[in-house]
Amino acid sequence: MTVEPESPDVGVEQKHDPSVGVDEWVARSSGRREYASGVRGDAQRVFERMGWWPKLAIATAFGAIVPLLLTNDFQLQVGINALLLALLALGLNISVGWAGLLDLGYIAFYGFGAYGFALLSSNQLNAPTGIHFAAYVSLPIIAVGAACLGLIVALPSRRLIGDYLAIITLFFGEAFMEFTNNVAPSKLGGPNGITSIDPIKAFGHQITTNKGYFYFLLILLVLSAAALHLLDTSRTGRAWRAVREDPLAASMMTIPVNRVKLMAFSFGAVVAALAGTVFAAQQINVFPTDFDTPYLILIYAALILGGAGSIGGAIVGGLLLSVMLDGLLRSPTEAGYLFYGVILLTLIVKMRPWRKLIAVLAATAVFGIVVHTIVEAISKSAVAGGPQSTGWIASALHNWVVVPSNPTTAGNIGFVVLLCLCVALRQLKDPLRTVLLVPTLYLAACVWEGVLVAQPSITRQILIGVILIVMMNARPQGLFGARRVEVM
Amino acid sequence: MHFFLQELVNGITQGSLYALIALGYSMVYGVLKLLNFAHGDLYMVGAFIGYFVIQWFGGSTALSIPVPLLILFMFLLAGGGVGGLGVAIERFAYRPLRDAPRIAPLITALGVSFLLENAMLLLFGASYRDYNTSAFIPYSGGIHIGSLNIDTVQILVIVVSVALMAGLTLLVAKTKLGRQMRAVSEDREAAEMLGIDVDYVIAATFFIGSALAGIAGVMDGLAYNNIYTLMGFIAGLKAFTAAVVGGIGSIPGAMLGGLLIGIAESMVTGYISSTYTNLIVFGILIVMMLVRPTGLLGKVPLQKV
Numbered sequence: 001m002t003v004e005p006e007s008p009d010v011g012v013e014q015k016h017d018p019s020v021g022v023d024e025w026v027a028r029s030s031g032r033r034e035y036a037s038g039v040r041g042d043a044q045r046v047f048e049r050m051g052w053w054p055k056l057a058i059a060t061a062f063g064a065i066v067p068l069l070l071t072n073d074f075q076l077q078v079g080i081n082a083l084l085l086a087l088l089a090l091g092l093n094i095s096v097g098w099a100g101l102l103d104l105g106y107i108a109f110y111g112f113g114a115y116g117f118a119l120l121s122s123n124q125l126n127a128p129t130g131i132h133f134a135a136y137v138s139l140p141i142i143a144v145g146a147a148c149l150g151l152i153v154a155l156p157s158r159r160l161i162g163d164y165l166a167i168i169t170l171f172f173g174e175a176f177m178e179f180t181n182n183v184a185p186s187k188l189g190g191p192n193g194i195t196s197i198d199p200i201k202a203f204g205h206q207i208t209t210n211k212g213y214f215y216f217l218l219i220l221l222v223l224s225a226a227a228l229h230l231l232d233t234s235r236t237g238r239a240w241r242a243v244r245e246d247p248l249a250a251s252m253m254t255i256p257v258n259r260v261k262l263m264a265f266s267f268g269a270v271v272a273a274l275a276g277t278v279f280a281a282q283q284i285n286v287f288p289t290d291f292d293t294p295y296l297i298l299i300y301a302a303l304i305l306g307g308a309g310s311i312g313g314a315i316v317g318g319l320l321l322s323v324m325l326d327g328l329l330r331s332p333t334e335a336g337y338l339f340y341g342v343i344l345l346t347l348i349v350k351m352r353p354w355r356k357l358i359a360v361l362a363a364t365a366v367f368g369i370v371v372h373t374i375v376e377a378i379s380k381s382a383v384a385g386g387p388q389s390t391g392w393i394a395s396a397l398h399n400w401v402v403v404p405s406n407p408t409t410a411g412n413i414g415f416v417v418l419l420c421l422c423v424a425l426r427q428l429k430d431p432l433r434t435v436l437l438v439p440t441l442y443l444a445a446c447v448w449e450g451v452l453v454a455q456p457s458i459t460r461q462i463l464i465g466v467i468l469i470v471m472m473n474a475r476p477q478g479l480f481g482a483r484r485v486e487v488m
Numbered sequence: 489m490h491f492f493l494q495e496l497v498n499g500i501t502q503g504s505l506y507a508l509i510a511l512g513y514s515m516v517y518g519v520l521k522l523l524n525f526a527h528g529d530l531y532m533v534g535a536f537i538g539y540f541v542i543q544w545f546g547g548s549t550a551l552s553i554p555v556p557l558l559i560l561f562m563f564l565l566a567g568g569g570v571g572g573l574g575v576a577i578e579r580f581a582y583r584p585l586r587d588a589p590r591i592a593p594l595i596t597a598l599g600v601s602f603l604l605e606n607a608m609l610l611l612f613g614a615s616y617r618d619y620n621t622s623a624f625i626p627y628s629g630g631i632h633i634g635s636l637n638i639d640t641v642q643i644l645v646i647v648v649s650v651a652l653m654a655g656l657t658l659l660v661a662k663t664k665l666g667r668q669m670r671a672v673s674e675d676r677e678a679a680e681m682l683g684i685d686v687d688y689v690i691a692a693t694f695f696i697g698s699a700l701a702g703i704a705g706v707m708d709g710l711a712y713n714n715i716y717t718l719m720g721f722i723a724g725l726k727a728f729t730a731a732v733v734g735g736i737g738s739i740p741g742a743m744l745g746g747l748l749i750g751i752a753e754s755m756v757t758g759y760i761s762s763t764y765t766n767l768i769v770f771g772i773l774i775v776m777m778l779v780r781p782t783g784l785l786g787k788v789p790l791q792k793v
Binding site for chain 2: 096102155168170175178182301415419427458459461462468476
């Protein structure tokens with residue numbers, strides 16, 4: 001088999017040397033992709049030719065402007081949560097994305113950082129005065145501690161492959177929760193946690209405002225991203241990806257597989273612990289429930305959404321998911337924008353040709369009007385509920401969705417039917433699939449207006465679960481990752 | 489001594505439930521090499537189905553049918569319903585990922601577990617529900633020797649678990665399906681080449697494993713009364729431990745591991761402190777994994793190059 005050497009076509013960038021884990025064919029086909037003409041093409045070309053640090057600098061500049069645009073403390077808090085999640089996803093990316101080790105105890109490192117900072121900067125230890133270290137003392141202590149903890153947790157990985165490691169780390173995470181809940185309540189506070197923690201302080205200055213923490217986190221995130229990029233392109237980074245692809249082959253190539261795995265855990269632990277210190281300092285108090293499994297799954301969802309294995313993906317995934325869940329799901333109106341927007345966007349991206357898309361949307365609208373008329377003719381109370389959300393979308397949908405005056409039972413049935421319909425949609429082939437899409441869309445709107453909007457916290461969790469399943473099935477490389485081709 | 493025996497009986501009861509869940513983990517791991525994190529939540533769904541069967545027949549205090557029939561219905565509906573749910577999950581979430589990198593189905597399993605938990609939370613709320621078993625199976629029944637009490641529900645749990653495990657062992661050892669399952673877990677591609685319908689075998693495995701979890705859920709409701717939507721996570725974790733201690737992929741190993749974890753937990757609760765039960769059980773697991781990573785009855789997997 002002969003492979004044509006790639007001709008230096010016009011507008012085609014010579015791809016950089018092949019990287020581990022990216023199939024040659026994929027690399028070449030993505031290199032062959034045509035650039036758009038005009039301004040867009042120029043922008044694209046400039047962007048691709050740019051090194052990593054100008055990109056990072058631009059992103060940082062954007063990040064630095066954000067607090068100036070925000071008007072209240074709540075929005076700043078949303079920003080801080082988003083940066084925290086991005087930082088955590090970045091750390092998780094090391095073991096999961098690069099080294100391919102499923103680390104389900106990651107949240108414990110975050111908790112370790114938070115509790116470590118809490119103990120070193122509050123009245124808990126060495127009563128009654130307590131310990132109140134400056135940041136330049138406590139942060140290094142915590143980082144070193146977390147690295148050691150990462151090593152200890154990863155020690156089983158020397159002997160365990162894949163899934164066993166996942167269990168051990170999951171147990172470690174659970175054990176951390178149990179530990180903080182039950183052991184030494186006078187020091188760790190048990191379920192009541194540790195309160196009144198000092199802010200981050202150094203050389204007589206201290207960070208007290210949310211704006212301050214936003215910038216501190218931004219700096220931390222940028223520094224971590226830069227450091228991790230350098231690490232990724234170094235020998236260690238290549239070794240991680242080699243181990244991910246095939247540990248046996250990697251060890252044949254004289255890569256010290258065990259040491260490389262331990263390093264991945266340690267680096268991840270340090271990043272998570274640093275995030276934890278900022279969390280503790282900014283929140284002023286920490287509780288065991290801050291570090292529970294749902295939050296771990298949220299970090300996973302962020303990483304998977306953005307794309308495991310890429311720094312930009314992890315950061316964008318974290319920011320996107322956090323802002324989406326915190327900022328938008330808090331008010332029903334904005335949640336509605338998000339819900340209908342995502343559905344519409346998915347349809348626009350996935351449905352080809354345009355006529356079909358328009359036909360489906362029109363059919364859904366007509367279907368809704370027909371169903372609403374029929375149901376109203378049968379029973380007035382069955383449509384008496386109306387949308388639970390407010391705003392212009394809700395008023396537009398008022399005579400379209402069927403929401404009974406007591407939506408719980410009907411909504412529950414609708415929710416189960418909706419899940420079944422989604423499963424069925426996946427199995428069906430095209431003509432039937434398009435037809436079935438119409439009632440599914442309509443039912444989704446009804447269930448949303450009837451039940452989901454009224455239960456934002458549960459909706460949020462369901463959404464996270466759905467993101468994990470759908471992303472893994474439809475686009476395992478995430479929104480921004482490069483597709484990996486398995487070498488058989 | 490009586491105290492010890494009592495704790496032993498309690499441990500065996502709890503251990504049988506863990507063993508039933510662990511069997512599902514182990515079987516699925518055997519055929520797919522996938523840790524199905526959603527398995528514990530299937531157990532929770534089973535417990536809820538059992539609860540609604542009781543409500544359907546008039547509630548625990550005013551049953552309209554005889555108790556044995558009720559229990560049979562609970563087992564059948566929970567087993568069938570949860571088994572079907574397991575098959576649906578496999579079809580929907582895991583089958584497309586069968587040839588994906590190992591980490592992809594694991595993460596999907598996390599998502600499925602999270603989705604199931606929260607879907608149930610949305611449907612039925614966070615409050616505890618009470619089987620109120622003592623209203624239709626009185627505590628006074630069963631065996632009482634001195635201060636040692638083995639009540640009817642405990643006997644039921646142990647007998648049913650033993651019967652199910654024996655049935656499963658026979659199924660795997662003697663029937664055609666069992667042979668196919670063993671073949672698929674040995675080498676899926678080779679099994680496919682020999683004309684085995686791998687999709688069918690995997691679906692059947694999911695059905696059986698999930699049905700066992702569903703029945704275990706019903707028995708959990710009968711034995712401990714309180715059920716809630718997040719009960720699956722910690723029970724699943726313990727059953728996980730059981731499957732791993734016994735050697736994952738091994739069916740007798742899962743049974744042995746389940747009993748050991750149940751007894752260990754009960755002894756720790758009885759003699760040391762209930763606060764540290766989970767920590768100690770996790771500790772046992774971690775030590776176990778370090779000393780003998782393949783579990784008690786597991787085989788050392790050959791690495792193929």
